[in-house]
Amino acid sequence: MLKVGLVGVGGISGAHIPAWEAMEDAELTALCDIRSERMEPYPGKRHYLDFEEMLEKEELDILDICLPTYLHADCAVKAMERGIHVICEKPVSLNEEDVERLYSAARRRHVNFMVAQVLRFWPEYMLIKELYDTQKYGKLLSGYMSRLGNTPPWSWDNWMKDESRSGLVPFDLHIHDLDFIVYTFGAPENVKSNRIKRPEQDCINAVYEFPQFFIETEASWYAGAYPFAARYRFQFEKAVVSFENGKCMIYEDNGDITDLTEAAQGDTGSINLPKSDAYANEIQYFADCVRNGKFPDKVKAEELSTVLGILKKL
Ligand SMILES: NC(=O)c1ccc[n+]([C@@H]2O[C@H](COP(=O)([O-])OP(=O)(O)OC[C@H]3O[C@@H](n4cnc5c(N)ncnc54)[C@H](O)[C@@H]3O)[C@@H](O)[C@H]2O)c1
Incomplete structure (x- = not known):
């Protein structure tokens, strides 16, 4: 034990x-x-x-x-x-x-x-690594990943709002998507980014360029009560795969649409996402x-x- x-x-x-x-x-x-x-x-x-x-x-x-x-x-x-x-x-x-x-x-x-680094264990994100590695839908052409929400109001002693203790949005929030990008695609060849940083707002837009494709990303802590959401969209040669509002979908170029969301599972052909908790x-x-x-x-x-x-x- x-x-x-x-x-x-x-x-x-x-x-x-x-x-x-x-x-x-x-x-x-x-x-x-x-x-x-x-x-x-x-x-x-x-x-x-x-x-x-x-x-x-x-x-x-x-x-x-x-x-x-x-x-x-x-x-x-x-x-x-x-x-x-x-x-x-x-x-x-x-x-x-x-x-x-x-x-x-x-x-x-x-x-x-x-x-x-929990996305490495998250079924919807593991799917993208698998599709990239196997080229099931051809080569990757582009990607979009975002993680948007409000400035965290809950942390002990407000440590999250203190750059010297949390690193703000880059280190606290955007790290999830960037870690997934480096894990899945390797180190980007080039990075272009913009950032707005104010006491209660921190907003980043970064494009990670690779020789054959690019990944556009957004991460923010807005000042208002903006609801948290994480999303992605990856464009392969033969399909677009998206994860938005908790729904994971594959739109193939032949018109087929596959809903991989847990609630819709049952008849998804060769791809099934396990029903599991990534933290566990x-x-x-x-x-x-x-x-x-x-x-x-x-x-x-x-x-x-x-x-x-x-x-x-x-
Ligand atoms: N993987 C994820 O999805 C995810 C999500 C949220 C937070 N995090 C990470 O988890 C970590 C904690 O974040 P959180 O949101 O739980 O913060 P939090 O402020 O809610 O919790 C931190 C806890 O540590 C305690 N603490 C502070 N100093 C201590 C000390 N010296 N000894 C013992 N306890 C002490 C505080 O009392 C508090 O209960 C951060 O690094 C954050 O980036 C990861």
Whole structure:
């Protein structure tokens, strides 16, 4: 049975905790947050207000880091130095140099380290990687990805609105799409971008150019209560594949239309998207790697460095 501790019981922990709870051969034994009330809904666990005390008193196999971004790297290194495997929320850090610091700690202590870049485990996004790799609908010609919403009002101490702690839209929001682009297509040859940055608004438009295609992207925190939505549209030679308003569709050049949305599944021919929770998928993948003594290679250090290097210039 893997013993797991989680630090940072804020917004995203609500997606991680149920994933650990659902796993049969792992037990989430300890939680840590500087706000005790955040841990109250989980009375069956040991609660810590201090991270170092949790590391000292618990015998953990895995630490799951859901802390504000600026705390990720130091906490991850401290845990790995004690021989604990670490899964850490994105972004790994605001500084590229931390990537090597983290991976060298993992190598030195022979532990697993993975940044939870969730789109790599998201069925609708995995579909695009598969279609690109297999060329099922021919070559990719262009793509569009967006992630639009309002400036997050919920974060502890408003850390998300503080550029030095969150990196704002590039590092907090756009990183999802850029990480997917680098994972799927490699490093872009050229980047063109525009940005409007004001105290309560941050809006980016970036085009990533590759030798044979380009991906246009948008990411924003608007000042008003603009509803969050993530979208994509990829144009292949023989089909357009879109993910909009929760609907994943394939429009083939022969007129065929396939709705891959969960509700519409049943008769989609050769393509079926699994009904699954991407956060649970990434956590399951990491736990399986720990159990099997395999280093998680789905998220690679070079890719993380490439992404951070691009983000800091946006
Ligand atoms: N993968 C995703 O889709 C996704 C979505 C949201 C957030 N995130 C990432 O998850 C991380 C956390 O974001 P969030 O929205 O949950 O933030 P949050 O502010 O809601 O939660 C952070 C929690 O950490 C606690 N905390 C702060 N300092 C601490 C310390 N020193 N020791 C212990 N606890 C401490 C706070 O009390 C708070 O409960 C960020 O890096 C963010 O980018 C990822």
